[in-house]
Amino acid sequence: MDYAYVSIYYSLMTKFQLYLKQLGVEKASQIFHISKRTAHAYMRGDRSPRLNNVPNLVRLSRGKLSINAFFAEDAFK
Numbered sequence: 001m002d003y004a005y006v007s008i009y010y011s012l013m014t015k016f017q018l019y020l021k022q023l024g025v026e027k028a029s030q031i032f033h034i035s036k037r038t039a040h041a042y043m044r045g046d047r048s049p050r051l052n053n054v055p056n057l058v059r060l061s062r063g064k065l066s067i068n069a070f071f072a073e074d075a076f077k
Helices: 003-011 015-023 025-032 036-044 051-060
Strands: none
Touching: 003 015, 015 036, 025 036, 025 051
């Protein structure tokens, strides 16, 4: 696989997606109380958590995530 492609792929992911990828689907589904299918969809970027669920996901991460982790780096520019 081309290194540039992988670099671009990871640069487009939110911190939430990267955290899920680090945890893995099984552990992420347990920590965040979501289905494995939902965890996988969040990880791939097919779905995003609803805004009213974000504070609960931040709380369940126990300090690993903040509100900003759910938005793209360039979303506020």
